[in-house]
Amino acid sequence: MNKAIVVGSINMDIVAFVQDHPKTGETIFGREVKYFPGGKGSNQAVSCKRLGSETLMIGRLGDDAFGGQLLAFQQQQGIDISGVRQLENTATGAAFITVADSADNSIVVVPGANALWDDGFIDELTIEQGDIVLAQFEIPDTVIEKTFNKAKAVGAMTILNPTPVRTINADIRNSTDLIVVNEHELAALSGREIDVHKDDTIFNGAARLHQEDYGTIIVTLGDKGARLVQAGQKHAIAARPVSAVDTTGAGDTFIGGIAAGLLSGLDLIRACELANIAASISVTREGAAASIPSLDEVNKLLRKRGHM
Ligand code: ATP
Secondary structure (H helix, E strand, O other): OOEEEEEOOOEEEEEEEEOOOOOOOOOOOOOEEEEEEEOHHHHHHHHHHHOOOEEEEEEEEEOOHHHHHHHHHHHHOOOEEEEEEEEOOOOOEEEEEEEEOOOOEEEEEEOHHHHOOOOOHHHHOOOOOOOEEEEEOOOOHHHHHHHHHHHHHHOOEEEEEOOOOOOOOHHHHHOOOEEEEEHHHHHHHHOOOOOOOOHHHHHHHHHHHHHOOOOEEEEEOHHHOEEEEEOOEEEEEOOOOOOOOOOOOHHHHHHHHHHHHHHOOOOHHHHHHHHHHHHHHHOOOOOOHHHOOOHHHHHHHHHHOOOO
C-alpha cells in the first residue's frame, strides 16, 4: 500500500491567553497557557493519517522535554516516526503565541531542530513508486530538494506548500507536481494582485504559475473554498458554509486531505472535495492538529452531499 511521506517541521505551540499584548519592556499576567503540538509538517502528517493514509514523518526534534512529548504525540496518532530524529543538545522548535481578548495574535517562531539537518537522512529514506511526498517551507531548501529529487526518480508524487512564502528555487520547482498556496502566497509568487472576490484574478495568478512550470496549482481561499488549475483546466470548489471558531490549521488539514484522497484512489477534483469538507470541519473546532476530523466524519458529510 502506498503512503504519505511528510518532510517538515515539528513544533510545540505555547499559547498564552492575555487581555492585551505586552508593550516593549512591560511584564503582564496572562490568564491561561496551553501547549499544542504544531508545526506545518506535523499537522499535515496528522491530517494524512486521520484521513486514511499510512503516513511516515521525516523531521527533527531536540532532546528536551518537548521533543519527547511531540514524538509520543505522533506515535499516538499512528504515524510512523522512524524518520524523526532527536538531536543532542538542541532545542525543539517552538512557537510562542499570545492571543489577546480581541482575538489578535502575535507569534514568535524559533525553528530550533527544524533548521538543523545533516545529509544522512536521504540514504535512509525509502520512497516507493506511487507514494506522495509533502513538504512545506519551515525547513531548509536542501532537505526539500534532496527528498523531492529522490521522489521523482522513483515515480512518487510531490506536493509543495510554500509557506512561510519565499522564492521557490528552480530545483524544487522542477521536481514539484502540485503546489498548494493561499491567496497571499499566490500574490507573492505570481507578482499579481489577487482579489478573493474575483475568480479571474485567482485563475490568472494560478495560470501564470502553471505556465512557469510550478505544476498543478491549488489555491485555498478560506470561506471561499478553493480553486484548481491543471493542464489548462480550471475548477472551483465552494466552501461548505459553517460557523468557524478557529481557522488555525485549516490549510494543513486541506493538504493532508488531498494526499489521503489521492492515495485512496480518488482523482484530484474528488480529493479536493474531500479536503474541503475535512477543512470545513476543522475550522469549527479549536486548535490545529486537535481539530482535524476522522475519515468517517468526512465521509458521512460527503455522502449527505451526494459526493459518494
Ligand atoms: P492556515 O494558515 O490557518 O492553515 P490557510 O490560509 O493556509 O490557513 P485557508 O485558505 O484559510 O488556509 O483554508 C483552507 C481551507 O479550509 C479552505 O480552502 C476551505 O476548504 C477551508 N476553510 C477555511 N476557512 C473556512 C470557513 N470559514 N468556512 C468553511 N471552510 C473553510
